[in-house]
Amino acid sequence: MFKIRERIEADEQSALAPYACKSDESLGRIHRETPHPYRTAFQRDRARIVHSAAFRRLDGKTQVFLNGTGDHFRTRLTHTIEVASVARTIARALALNEDLTEVIALAHDLGHTPFGHSGEHTLDRLMRAHGGFNHNGQSLRIVTLLESQYPRFSGMNLSYEVTEGLRKHDKTLTAPDGTTHLSPSLEAQVADFADSITYTAHDIDDGLDSGLITAEALDEFPIWSEARMFAEREFRKLDPTERRGYIIRCIMNHEVEDIVINSAKAIKFARLKSVADVRKQKKRLIQFSPETRSGNAAMKKFLYKNLYYNPAVAEANQRGSAMLEALFKRFVETPSLIGRKASRRIKKEGLHRTVADYLSGFTDRYCIEQYQALFE
Ligand code: MG
Numbered sequence: 001m002f003k004i005r006e007r008i009e010a011d012e013q014s015a016l017a018p019y020a021c022k023s024d025e026s027l028g029r030i031h032r033e034t035p036h037p038y039r040t041a042f043q044r045d046r047a048r049i050v051h052s053a054a055f056r057r058l059d060g061k062t063q064v065f066l067n068g069t070g071d072h073f074r075t076r077l078t079h080t081i082e083v084a085s086v087a088r089t090i091a092r093a094l095a096l097n098e099d100l101t102e103v104i105a106l107a108h109d110l111g112h113t114p115f116g117h118s119g120e121h122t123l124d125r126l127m128r129a130h131g132g133f134n135h136n137g138q139s140l141r142i143v144t145l146l147e148s149q150y151p152r153f154s155g156m157n158l159s160y161e162v163t164e165g166l167r168k169h170d171k172t173l174t175a176p177d178g179t180t181h182l183s184p185s186l187e188a189q190v191a192d193f194a195d196s197i198t199y200t201a202h203d204i205d206d207g208l209d210s211g212l213i214t215a216e217a218l219d220e221f222p223i224w225s226e227a228r229m230f231a232e233r234e235f236r237k238l239d240p241t242e243r244r245g246y247i248i249r250c251i252m253n254h255e256v257e258d259i260v261i262n263s264a265k266a267i268k269f270a271r272l273k274s275v276a277d278v279r280k281q282k283k284r285l286i287q288f289s290p291e292t293r294s295g296n297a298a299m300k301k302f303l304y305k306n307l308y309y310n311p312a313v314a315e316a317n318q319r320g321s322a323m324l325e326a327l328f329k330r331f332v333e334t335p336s337l338i339g340r341k342a343s344r345r346i347k348k349e350g351l352h353r354t355v356a357d358y359l360s361g362f363t364d365r366y367c368i369e370q371y372q373a374l375f376e
Pocket of ligand 1: 079195199
């Protein structure tokens with residue numbers, strides 16, 4: 001009637017860059033579906049992520065600080081929403097497809113275990129003889145297999161461009177027609193960098209809030225000190241909370257600007273004419289300037305040492321991971337304890353993989369509850 005989807009698709013064709021992914025040129029879904037009257041393919045993918053149980057569970061999963069230990073700390077869900085917001089800004093500035101980059105950002109952490117990276121390492125160790133475990137691979141398993149709300153297929157049957165964006169560590173990517181390529185879309189690359197911009201900034205924020213790191217220690221790093229000086233030039237007097245918030249805002253703003261300017265240069269230099277040209281690139285074109293890249297690396301090292309591996313953070317997550325380990329062993333011993341839906345997968349996926357799929361979906365709270373129910 002109103003041809004809403006067709007209108008959005010036409011807008012994309014005229015407004016986006018030639019090397020942006022257009023939703024009407026998507027390489028498609030595994031199972032064919034009739035196009036939706038009001039939503040483009042990527043808008044439909046976004047809805048599938050947002051309405052999934054795996055997405056809702058992100059609310060109960062630790063980002064860095066054990067979930068529920070402070071009122072202001074990020075969870076996986078609030079982290080994910082921040083990543084999507086930053087990703088959209090960068091995509092818009094580069095005339096890329098905002099909807100696609102948003103979907104990839106919203107899906108990027110779906111595969112995380114409870115208790116942050118400590119939980120992930122524990123599960124990986126327990127799965128060593130059975131193919132290992134990592135959250136990127138798990139995000140892909142969730143969207144292609146585990147989430148089951150649609151009667152016609154398992155998983156969410158997302159567009160190829162979304163699953164391509166979740167294969168972050170694959171050296172070569174295989175398109176639906178069987179051809180291989182090296183680089184994912186620029187939208188996928190943007191989502192990836194938005195993740196790193198976001199967590200560097202908000203981990204500094206949460207780290208300061210917790211008192212585990214200090215502003216004085218951060219002053220050794222140009223990422224912080226330059227943003228601090230900028231904030232102080234703009235506002236002479238700020239109360240400490242406003243000051244911290246504004247410096248964090250300046251860090252993010254600076255990094256977004258840096259990546260937009262540098263990526264625009266790299267894109268121009270590569271003379272891209274299409275998405276196919278993007279996929280042929282050997283190197284990622286979305287990139288920071290060398291100064292920002294090395295500044296971020298130094299900051300990351302500091303955060304690892306002083307925040308992520310700080311006993312106050314690490315010990316709580318390790319206690320949780322010990323519960324995860326005990327549950328893993330118990331479920332392998334007694335598979336009848338795992339959920340009915342999950343146990344139907346044992347035959348095809350194997351017992352250990354099924355237990356890992358089941359456990360990795362737990363929120364922190366549910367993991368503690370299950371542990372208490374079985375062991376206490
Ligand atoms: Mg992330």
